[in-house]
Amino acid sequence: MTALNRFISFCRNVFNRKQGDADLSEELREYERLLTDENIRAGMSETDARRSALISIGGVELVKENVRAVRSGAWIEGLMQDLRYGFRSLIRVPVFTTTAVIALALGIGASTAIFSVVNGVLLKPLPYREPERIVTLLHEGSHPVAPANFLDWRASSKSFVDMAAAELWSPNISGAGNAERVLGLHVTPNMIPMLGVAPILGHMFGPETGQVGRDREVVIGFDIWQRRFGGDSTIIGRTVLLNGNGFKIVGVMPRTFAFAPFWAVGAQLWAPIAFGDRALSRNGNSLRIFARLAPHATLEQAQLEINAVTSRLEILYPRTNRNVIVTPLMEQATRGMQRPLIVLLVAVCFLLVAACANVAHMMLARSSSRQREMAVRTALGASRGKLTRQLLCESLILSTTGGLLGLVIAIVGTRTLVALGSAAIPRVQDVHFDLRVLAVTSFISIATGVLFGLAPARNAIRTDLVSSLKDGGRSENGGSANMGFRHVLVASQFAIALTLLIGAGLMMRTLAAMHNINPGFSPRGVLSAIVSATGTAADTAGRREQFFTQTVNRIASLPGVRSVSAINHLPIAGDVWGQSVSIEGQAELAADKRNRATYRVVLPAYFKTMGIPLLKGRDITNADRVGSHLVVIVNARFAEHFWPNESAVGKRFMLGDIRTTVPEWMTVVGVSKNTVISGWTDAPDDEIYVPYLQSKDYLGTGGSHFAFLTFVIKTDGDATLIAPSLRATVTEINPSAPVSDVQSLDSVVEGATADRKFYLVLLSAFAIAALVLAGVGIYGVMSHAVARRMHEMGVRIALGASSSNVLRLVVGRGMLVVVSGAALGVAGALALTKLMDTLLYGVKATDPVTFGSVTAFLLVVALVACWIPARRATRIDPLTALRGD
Amino acid sequence: MTQAQTNLLQGTLDLLILKTLTLDKMHGLGISRRIEQITHGAFQVKPGSLFPALYRMEEAGWIESTWGASEKGRRAKYYELTKAGRKQLGVEADQWSRITLAMQLALLAT
Secondary structure (H helix, E strand, C coil): CCHHHHHHHHHHHHHCHHHHHHHHHHHHHHHHHHHHHHHHHCCCCHHHHHHHHHHHHCCHHHHHHHHHHHCCCHHHHHHHHHHHHHHHHHHCCHHHHHHHHHHHHHHHHHHHHHHHHHHHHHHCCCCCCCHHHEEEEEECCCECECHHHHHHHHHHCCCEEEEEEEEEECCEEECCCCCEECCEEEECCCHHHHHCCCCCEECCCCHHHHCCCCCCEEEECHHHHHHHHCCCCCCCCCEEEECCEEEEEEEECCCCCCCCCCCCCCCCEEEECCCHHHHHCCCCCCEEEEEEECCCCCHHHHHHHHHHHHHHHHHHCCCCCCCEEEEEHHHHHCCCCHHHHHHHHHHHHHHHHHHHHHHHHHHHHHHHHCHHHHHHHHHCCCCHHHHHHHHHHHHHHHHHHHHHHHHHHHHHHHHHHHHHHCCCCCCHHHCCCCHHHHHHHHHHHHHHHHHHHCHHHHHHHHCCHHHHHHHCCCCCCCHHHHHHHHHHHHHHHHHHHHHHHHHHHHHHHHHHHHHCCCCCCCCCCEEEEEEECCCCCCCCCCHHHHHHHHHHHHHHCCCCEEEEEEECCCCCCCCCCEEEEEECCCCCCCCCCCCEEEEEEECCCHHHHHCCCEEEECCCCCCCCECECCEEEEEHHHHHHHCCCCCCCCCEEEECCCCCCCCCCEEEEEEECCCCCCCCCCCCCCEEEEEHHHCHHHHCCCCHHHCEEEEEEEECCCHHHHHHHHHHHHHHHCCCCCEEEEEEHHHHHHHHCHHHHHHHHHHHHHHHHHHHHHHHHHHHHHHHHHHHCHHHHHHHHHCCCCHHHHHHHHHHHHHHHHHHHHHHHHHHHHHHHHHHHHCCCCCCCCCHHHHHHHHHHHHHHHHHHHHHHHHHHHCCCHHHHHHCC | CCHHHCCCCHHHHHHHHHHHCCCCCEEHHHHHHHHHHHCCCCCCCCHHHHHHHHHHHHHHCCEEEEEEECCCCCEEEEEEECHHHHHHHHHHHHHHHHHHHHHHHHHHCC
């Protein structure tokens, strides 16, 4: 028998079934007639002959059935039949079907989305060559470094194959298109080659670009190449105006390249640094150092070596080389992310388990109620294999539907997480939907569905057919074992729900505590925007001052504006520059006393605009300019720090180290209230405010760091409404000066708590889902228990039990399950919240109030879920129950 | 088939059908009657077993069917052996001999 022939008859059987059936019917009819004729010839009457013929055939339908069973392609027929039957029986119980599908979909979808995020952020390697060998060197692991130190470290380290430095540089692009301020980086020419990524167009910087005057080359990123230059392939060699200077584009980086992966995320172009005079500076800490470990060097060796180098330098140049830590780049990029993401991962695993448990016990419940159906079908001749196959089909329909819905949820969920989390999670732009993870979670959920779908078949085999048919399937032999297992499942669901709820509760309290933090300024109605003069006609000594002053005055005259000022960097959203100080009369500071303060440069009326009260003294005015007495305002902590028991007003200090710098004393004229500097929950730090009009750096020095100011504008009402007028005003004064980072202070403050909010939203979503699943679970179990014990309830009521007795009995059973689940949940929560401690603020990980109130809430919900079916038990008509129908 | 023979192996039914069709083509009832005849009444094959076997063997390619006229002039399906069928008959007959021989030896052993 050739395979081809078999295939042909297979197709014929499947697609041309009707014809085959008709043929068989005709053949059997003829068989019957011939047999009848035989019988007539043997002497029977016509009716008897026919009857005898039919009896010997033994049932035409049965014969047809047997033939169908052996035809090739029979299994497809069987499968189609099973699928259709499965569909019908699932549709007959819509509540069960919908709940099971949703539970599966939730479990699969949520887990996959979270796994994708965790994979993209924590597990996926950075887009460089051998990224695990790249490290950062920073003071205390996070503070920038001075050029002279960098050069010394590079010269004397043997654990590193290469060392490179980067600093922020956000040039204004002008020329073709609008003036735009983009985030970029100045990097040493060896940086990108060290990372090991080659440009897709062009090449890297030439070797001489490290020198002043030869550094007008730039490498651009893929996105900006597409967006601003239209993906033009002839872009190499063309000139682009950055800060008014012509830079030659020498290379374009690939789409997957992103540098730096932390601190300057989203940098779009890279230009070489030429240190020039700065090479000798040990004070201007603006560089972040990246290095590649030598092939056989370990992190510990590198750390020891750099410790030795910096100790030597520290002796020569005190206070400049303290506490340098070598950190793997991956750790920097995911700093602060590991714990929270792991928490989320654990939470979503719990949810997956809860969902599987839900599906499992719903199917077990259903299996108990289908006992009668199984008994009838077995009695009618269905084989064990056939029953199993049909149940398997049914489970697979359920699981596949749940799986498909889960796929949709996973895709949508991943996109939502990326969008929501972009403020909170670094590298989130690298997150893509992960098929591998979907495969694993689908397998788990579907396996659960299939496994427990086979329970009825197992029951059917063990059951004594007769008793099943008699009782109407109400008493179950395998029932009590099932019931016990179901109780365990429901208890675990409650445990999971409680754990997640407590986690969410703690996050809520954290968020509340964080909202209660007073930033020290009043954000309502204040708009901020960065105005940059770099590269414009205003970017020369003397013209800058004029430009900014003019801008302030013009904005002040706009309708609705109550007050205008500017600062170099905005609190929270802006950069933080450190400046060392020397206090008059306190020349020798104790070794551990920090002499650095956050360096702010402000225009007059800053404090008024921001709503920061001046605790002592006065604000700076327009009279405080170059040539007049040098003044400064400090914050309360600075005053407290250096002049603990006296008024700071009138005291003097200078910027820089008194031993190496010519003293230029500034007099404190005012003390302001402490404000949040950068991190929302950080303790307050020293801060000084220098008048813009007295800052030589800002007024004159070249360099784009000093050519922009962050304007703050206090308006009546909604701050964002004046954004268009603001842009118009600036453009009027100077058309090539870009306005960027326009945002209301309210949104800046909101951004500070954005990451906690993100975790809260997610944990709450999981907690609610788990609670719903658990509630449905206990309701289902209770309903079923009541239905099962109808007979018993009837007897009790007939014998005189009151409603409350019955209620107590039923609810008591249920609550026992819930309480044991809750106890387990508390234990689980204690473990989970331990993981969460870096996320929490203002509340302990074992906070009894949260634990107590959440547990109480859960018990109430469970009580309601038990009570409803219990009430039905009290309404049982004893006669009906005793009759056992 | 009588009670005692319901457990008859499907293979032996195939062998009987193949043997029956060696000389002539027949329709279903004819095959059944012939088997009854040549086994001297020992095997009475009911349609419930016959037709599945016929369809199976047809799909295997050992017999082929054609529509023809029955004795009464009505339409009936006739089956005949194919070349492959004849070969299969030989194969199965050999197999049967070997089995019966082996069984005999087993039963005679002490």
